[in-house]
Amino acid sequence: MTAPTAPAHVVVDIEGTTSATGFITEQLYPYSRKHFARVIEQRGDEAEIARAVAAVRDHLGDPGAGTDVVVAQLNGWLDRDEKATPLKTLQGVIWAEGFASGELTSHFYPDAIPALRAWHAAGHRLYVYSSGSVSAQLAWFGHSAEGSLLPLFSGHFDTENAGPKKTAASYHAIAAALGEDDAARFVFFSDLVDELDAAREAGWHTVGVRRAGEPYFDRGVGTHPETDSFARVDLSGRQPVVAG
Ligand SMILES: CSCCC(=O)C(=O)COP(=O)(O)O
Numbered sequence: 001m002t003a004p005t006a007p008a009h010v011v012v013d014i015e016g017t018t019s020a021t022g023f024i025t026e027q028l029y030p031y032s033r034k035h036f037a038r039v040i041e042q043r044g045d046e047a048e049i050a051r052a053v054a055a056v057r058d059h060l061g062d063p064g065a066g067t068d069v070v071v072a073q074l075n076g077w078l079d080r081d082e083k084a085t086p087l088k089t090l091q092g093v094i095w096a097e098g099f100a101s102g103e104l105t106s107h108f109y110p111d112a113i114p115a116l117r118a119w120h121a122a123g124h125r126l127y128v129y130s131s132g133s134v135s136a137q138l139a140w141f142g143h144s145a146e147g148s149l150l151p152l153f154s155g156h157f158d159t160e161n162a163g164p165k166k167t168a169a170s171y172h173a174i175a176a177a178l179g180e181d182d183a184a185r186f187v188f189f190s191d192l193v194d195e196l197d198a199a200r201e202a203g204w205h206t207v208g209v210r211r212a213g214e215p216y217f218d219r220g221v222g223t224h225p226e227t228d229s230f231a232r233v234d235l236s237g238r239q240p241v242v243a244g
């Protein structure tokens, strides 16, 4: 029998975990709202955009829905902060434009980047699993105040390539995509207890990130190990340890 080893795959959520939800809802959400119609009209032939628009029309049960109807649906999801995959896909495309032009920069809690760098330097492989689309993730991590963090990451997962975050099957899908048979080699960081429960059900280690001022702070993280900072998390042992 081989001895259990330290978690090798560190998977992080974005909103409420590496980054402030308020920054995303106050800066990125209005930016996407402003550009939905233009992107659909001007770039609607691109495969990713066409797929997302078709998914909105499917949802509406109206294959001929015009741009105004599609945009109304997108804005409705945005108003309710529903993490619908077509909304997230189109936001990702729009935000990528904003980051590329310099209109947007990403936000990270002060402890996040040093910890990500340290875990990467210690040999852990880092991944993102977020409701934000892979395009959005690439733009976000590619444009931090400290430059691109993308070299730290070995892969990106979203609700399109892995599935919904509150379902254990999605965590199994990520492990399968990475060719990792041992679920205990994963540790997932999130601010949302339902996501942590799903990861735990799949056999992963979990760390609940509970930062003051975040929307899910009062809800707590159930029985998952809890931290208010990445700096308190030690990943050198068989399971993550949060310093008291
Ligand atoms: C810049 S990435 C996009 C953030 C976003 O739209 C989102 O829904 C993130 O949610 P999560 O908590 O799953 O990271």
Ligand SMILES: [Mg+2]
Pocket (backbone or CB within 6 Å): 013, 014, 015, 016, 017, 190, 191, 192
């Ligand atoms: Mg989150």
